[in-house]
Amino acid sequence: MSTDFSDITADRGLCQQCQILFSTEGFSQLLSTNRFKHSELDTFPGRAKCRFCSYLWNEEFIGDSNQVYTVRRLRDLVDSTSKRYNLSHSWVVVSRPIRQQYFIGLDGSTANLEPLTIDIDSIQANGVDRIFISVESDKGRTMWQASRPLRLVVPKDSPVASFTNYRPVEWNGLTIEWANDIKAILERCQTSHPQCQLSSPTSLPSRVLHISSGDGESFPRVQLLVTTKKQMKGKYAALSYCWGGPQPFQLTKDNIDTLQKEVIEGASLPQALKDAVNVTHLLGLRYLWIDALCIVQDDPEDKRREISQMCAIYQNAFVTIAAATSSSVSESFLDHKSTFNPKQATCTVDVSLISEDGKGPNSINKVTLSPVHALKTDVFPLNKRGWTFQEALLPTRLLVFGDLEPFIRCRTKNVMKRSWSVIDYQISAIQPRRIIDSVATSQALEKGLFVVDTKGGDLDNIWREIVEQYTLRELGFEEDRPLAIGGVVDFLSERFGDECHFGIWKSNPLIWLLWKAVCPGERTTIQGMPTWSWMSITGAVDLDSVVYFDKPEAVISWDTYANPPYARLLVSCCVLRGEEVYNAVEETGSEVLVESWSDFSEGSTEYVFLGTKDTYFLILGRDTTGHSLAIVAAYEGDGVYHRCGFAELNVPSEWRARPRKQILLA
Numbered sequence: 250m251s252t253d254f255s256d257i258t259a260d261r262g263l264c265q266q267c268q269i270l271f272s273t274e275g276f277s278q279l280l281s282t283n284r285f286k287h288s289e290l291d292t293f294p295g296r297a298k299c300r301f302c303s304y305l306w307n308e309e310f311i312g313d314s315n316q317v318y319t320v321r322r323l324r325d326l327v328d329s330t331s332k333r334y335n336l337s338h339s340w341v342v343v344s345r346p347i348r349q350q351y352f353i354g355l356d357g358s359t360a361n362l363e364p365l366t367i368d369i370d371s372i373q374a375n376g377v378d379r380i381f382i383s384v385e386s387d388k389g390r391t392m393w394q395a396s397r398p399l400r401l402v403v404p405k406d407s408p409v410a411s412f413t414n415y416r417p418v419e420w421n422g423l424t425i426e427w428a429n430d431i432k433a434i435l436e437r438c439q440t441s442h443p444q445c446q447l448s449s450p451t452s453l454p455s456r457v458l459h460i461s462s463g464d465g466e467s468f469p470r471v472q473l474l475v476t477t478k479k480q481m482k483g484k485y486a487a488l489s490y491c492w493g494g495p496q497p498f499q500l501t502k503d504n505i506d507t508l509q510k511e512v513i514e515g516a517s518l519p520q521a522l523k524d525a526v527n528v529t530h531l532l533g534l535r536y537l538w539i540d541a542l543c544i545v546q547d548d549p550e551d552k553r554r555e556i557s558q559m560c561a562i563y564q565n566a567f568v569t570i571a572a573a574t575s576s577s578v579s580e581s582f583l584d585h586k587s588t589f590n591p592k593q594a595t596c597t598v599d600v601s602l603i604s605e606d607g608k609g610p611n612s613i614n615k616v617t618l619s620p621v622h623a624l625k626t627d628v629f630p631l632n633k634r635g636w637t638f639q640e641a642l643l644p645t646r647l648l649v650f651g652d653l654e655p656f657i658r659c660r661t662k663n664v665m666k667r668s669w670s671v672i673d674y675q676i677s678a679i680q681p682r683r684i685i686d687s688v689a690t691s692q693a694l695e696k697g698l699f700v701v702d703t704k705g706g707d708l709d710n711i712w713r714e715i716v717e718q719y720t721l722r723e724l725g726f727e728e729d730r731p732l733a734i735g736g737v738v739d740f741l742s743e744r745f746g747d748e749c750h751f752g753i754w755k756s757n758p759l760i761w762l763l764w765k766a767v768c769p770g771e772r773t774t775i776q777g778m779p780t781w782s783w784m785s786i787t788g789a790v791d792l793d794s795v796v797y798f799d800k801p802e803a804v805i806s807w808d809t810y811a812n813p814p815y816a817r818l819l820v821s822c823c824v825l826r827g828e829e830v831y832n833a834v835e836e837t838g839s840e841v842l843v844e845s846w847s848d849f850s851e852g853s854t855e856y857v858f859l860g861t862k863d864t865y866f867l868i869l870g871r872d873t874t875g876h877s878l879a880i881v882a883a884y885e886g887d888g889v890y891h892r893c894g895f896a897e898l899n900v901p902s903e904w905r906a907r908p909r910k911q912i913l914l915a
Contacts, residue, residue: 261599261613264288264299270343271301271616272601276377276412285343290336290384293323301618304596305341305382312397312593312620312673326384326393336384339392344381346398376412377401378669380618399618400671402595409600409614416668417617420585420654427655428531430667431648434657435532435568438646442661445645450482451565454558456500456543457485457536458513460529468515468523469530473500473508473542485536487566488525489640489647491630492541492725493577498522499541502548519578525570528648538562541578560643560736569644571637574652576630587652589671595619619671626651627680635724639736641681642715681718708745709760713792716752716764720789727775731784750807750815751782758805758818759869763794763878765846765895772849779816780892781880781914786848794878794895801870802877802905808913817889818914820867820880823900823907827864827881830898841904843876845896866896867912868905877905882914889913 261268266287269275278285288302296302304310309321320326326336379398385391401413410416421427438445459474497519500508515523522539529537545551563569572582596618601611629651631637641647647658653672657665664674719734731751738749748755753762762781766772768788778785803822811817825841833841866879867890881894890912 261601262298262300263598264296264302267299267301267598268601271598272611273603276600279343279345279377279380283345286385287341287343290323290326290339290341293341301596301598304594304618308594308596309592310382310399310594310596310618310620311395312622320393323382323384336392338387339384340387342383342385344383345377346379346381376414378413378415397621397673399620400669402617402619402671403614405668407614407616408602408612409616413616414669415619416670418654418670418672419667422583423527423531425531427667428533431655431657432532434665434667435646435648438657438659438661438665439567442659444660447565447645451484451567452476453481453483453485453536454538454543454562455555457538458526458542460526460535460537462530469526471513471515471518471526472511473505473513474536475509483536484534484567485538485565486525486529486532486534487538487563487569487640487644488522488540488572489563489569489631489637490521490525490572490578490582491576491634491637493575493579494725496541496546496578499546500544501546505545508542520581521572521575521578524572524581524583528570532568534567538566556732556735559639560739563640563643563736564645564740566644566646568646568648568657569640571631571641571647571649573626573629573631573649582650585652585654589622589653593620593622621673622671624651624653624672624674624679629680632680633723635719635722635729635733638681638719638722639734643736643740708741708747708754709757709795712741712754712761713795716783716790716792720768720783727773727787728777730775730787731778751779752784753782758807759801759803760795760798761792762805762818762869762880763798763895764790764792765794766848767791767846774849779818779915780848781818785892794872797872797874798878799871799873803867803869803909811915816915819911820914821909821911823868823905824910824912825866825868825879825898825900825904827866830866830896833901839899841898841900843897843899845881845894847881847894848892864893865890865912866898867914868898868900872897880914882912885915889915891915 263271270285270287275285288296293302293306296306306323311321323341379400381395381398383391383394400415401409402415402417403409403413405416440446453476455475455477457474457476459470459472461470463470498517515526518526522542525537525539540555544555574580574585575582597615598618599613600616601613603611626632626649632641645660649656649658654666654670656674658679659665663679666672666674715734715737719737724730724733741747742749745756761783764783766786766788767790772786772788775785775787783790803820805821806819807815808817808819830841833839863884865882865884867882868877868879871877877898877900879896879898880892881896882890883893885891892914
């Protein structure tokens with residue numbers, strides 16, 4: 250076959266087939282038949298002068314994905330290292346995906362081709378949003394298909410916008426247009442999402458910042474307002490941000506009266522707080538809650554009282570502003586400097602559209618074809634701090650200022666944004682996962698919305714995921730570990746009618762003792778916490794044993810005489826001595842200890858070797874493999890044991906038949 254492509258025009262830089270594809274004729278063909286047969290695959294190496302053909306041949310157009318793909322561009326299909334494809338006499342085909350279309354891969358796997366996840370009301374055009382690239386045989390059999398489509402992106406004022414819904418990611422700071430779009434999304438969420446509607450007017454927190462227009466000033470008027478005497482109600486915003494160390498400006502016993510009487514000057518506010526005031530004002534809200542300015546920071550009693558209200562404060566806020574990208578209060582969260590991954594290149598081509606009356610000259614308009622991009626929010630400074638974890642889980646609505654564009658999360662939808670873009674939030678690591686109320690779940694799922702059922706769901710799965718996410722985060726003060734998750738505990742206690750003590754739920758305490766320390770490096774004890782609680786140590790913990798737990802073999806109850814209350818457990822179980830477990834080969838002929846995890850790093854002062862004569866294995870139950878799961882405890886005297894590790898055992902039946910003992914675990 251000839252590979253002479255002299256038909257490429259200088260003005261559009263496209264081969265003849267691509268000129269047809271990117272025109273009214275080509276779009277009409279895609280709309281009517283959902284496919285466009287381009288050219289034979291073996292002609293593509295010679296299409297270097299065609300902008301789009303060269304792009305498909307040379308660039309990785311698959312985009313971000315949760316899977317590893319060996320083929321990410323057409324040239325990979327004919328690479329000498331790839332032996333799985335017989336591509337002789339094969340054709341490159343461009344297709345328009347059909348909603349809820351499925352594709353059966355060469356390995357027999359079935360994958361959904363990117364179901365739409367934005368409300369149907371936001372669709373402006375039923376056109377050529379996305380195109381898939383595939384390779385077919387002469388007889389039309391699919392030989393290979395890209396796992397993800399290319400998205401056609403144009404500005405909203407482009408004539409091509411009538412064919413595609415995708416727009417460039419645009420964030421130009423706080424503008425009136427942006428504010429109007431965000432206000433419309435927030436109001437639509439409040440009025441049309443059953444899970445996001447408040448049952449009654451919201452009471453304001455005990456203190457808020459009153460935001461109003463200044464007299465000819467560019468910065469709004471800000472003043473501290475105490476609401477308790479007036480029992481005021483209204484819409485307010487809350488701020489979630491990283492302190493980044495001691496606060497340069499905060500509420501104290503010395504300045505509380507002054508801040509109520511005098512206006513807080515913008516120059517005195519750190520940059521992140523100044524940004525939050527501007528956002529609140531632009532959204533038309535009069536009240537803003539910021540912990541540093543609404544809690545008396547040098548009054549322990551006030552801090553205790555206000556921290557106990559965190560659950561209500563964040564739940565009742567009309568919107569919580571998440572300053573995701575700033576690592577301290579002195580940094581602005583409105584300055585976005587990130588760019589897309591250059592490895593996943595885009596391709597901009599000219600599209601020729603027939604004039605509306607069909608008589609005038611064709612208009613030439615640019616369209617950018619872009620692979621899918623994922624947003625990695627786990628790297629945001631806000632998502633690394635312990636206190637901000639519950640500030641993301643509890644609010645009804647979150648306005649997240651990320652590194653590429655602001656977006657909204659609510660209890661019905663994981664992400665809402667101004668327009669469709671190249672960012673695919675379905676495959677993005679949007680952290681943390683939200684706790685979503687279970688109302689109208691089936692309706693939300695039918696619309697492709699992100700829903701997690703909590704009332705009808707499983708507290709065990711929800712709590713496991715929360716603990717694992719939370720313990721990955723950092724705290725400025727280690728003793729804050731139980732405090733910084735208190736709002737989430739209050740939320741779940743109310744939803745499930747349960748009680749939680751030191752991270753252990755009263756309805757099923759046994760499974761929450763199955764944690765193991767997995768954080769590498771130094772781990773230390775948190776004073777005042779019982780050793781059986783995951784709150785007693787620093788670093789990440791793993792609760793995967795909860796997933797595979799099968800059969801309980803112990804009875805757990807609380808010691809009613811403990812001080813503080815619930816700090817000691819009565820454990821009735823089979824107890825094995827550390828020495829006999831480690832020396833089991835001599836007695837039983839086989840290993841009993843499968844694997845063990847110390848709660849502390851070897852070499853630390855708290856570390857206990859699990860095979861000493863003073864350690865004991867407390868058998869709690871069995872997993873789905875039949876192995877026993879046990880707490881490793883050290884005897885401390887006076888009938889009291891302290892946890893020092895966790896173990897998986899292969900316990901002989903004769904050992905398992907031993908009488909249970911009751912021990913006191915503190």
